[in-house]
Amino acid sequence: RRLAFIEHAVETERAYVDTFSSLAREYGVYLAAGSIALPPMEDEPVKGGRHIMDESKVYNMSYLFSPRGVCLRRVPKVNMTEPFENRVFNSGPKSELVPVDTPLGQLGTLVCWDGFHQTLVEHYDALGVDIVLQPSYNQHPWDGPCSYGAPGTEGENRLRTGCPSIIQGRENIQYGIEAMMVGAVFEDMLAEGLSSVSRNTGRVGASWEEGVLAMAEKPDGEEIVAATVEVDGRR
Known part of the structure; x- marks a missing residue:
């Protein structure tokens, strides 16, 4: 499953962001989306747009969207549960x-x-x-x-x-x-x-x-x- 999270990260994050960004705009609310398993991602034109920054890590993350549909924050989970998460995901840094x-x-x-x-x-x-x-x-x-x-x-x-x-x-x-x-x-x-x-x-x-x-x-x-x-x- 960890490999699948990395292989499909680009299209998965695109669908996640599009869905919750649209909902935040439609209802005019701040929206904390349910968490998603992803490696660190970036969207940078010089590198072809949305891409994986580090394939060695997979975080359980929640994105926060504004009423305008803008992603304001990506928050990784710090503490992993047993037995599944600690085998598949990386602990996010508290600094995030x-x-x-x-x-x-x-x-x-x-x-x-x-x-x-x-x-x-x-x-x-x-x-x-x-x-x-x-x-x-x-x-x-x-x-x-x-x-x-x-x-x-x-x-x-x-x-x-x-x-x-x-x-x-x-x-x-x-x-x-x-x-x-x-x-x-x-x-x-x-x-x-x-x-x-x-x-x-x-x-x-x-x-x-x-x-x-x-x-x-x-x-x-x-x-x-x-x-x-x-x-x-x-x-």
């Missing part, structure tokens, strides 16, 4: 976790498992990020046993340690948005999860229930999850 300044405030993307790591959330909070964007994929049954042996279900542990909880009591982070893939990815890979919009209550240790503003109802079906919020007086 740079906020994007927008009229909505500063946006910072953490790809899936990165959003469960205190040091990365601290990193963005220290840089003044207002909204954390977390495109996620969970391949374990949401209501099944926790995949790493903790008490409770997979879903309960993701909520207790993930986006709705980990942003609580931060200095600058005001909101967290986790968009979770659902449905079949490959024939043997099924995704389940509850997408959510959460707020920082300002209280350290606040429960995820206190922080959630809106959440999907079912872990295995497509839904639109939305909440109207204010960021520094901007609605």
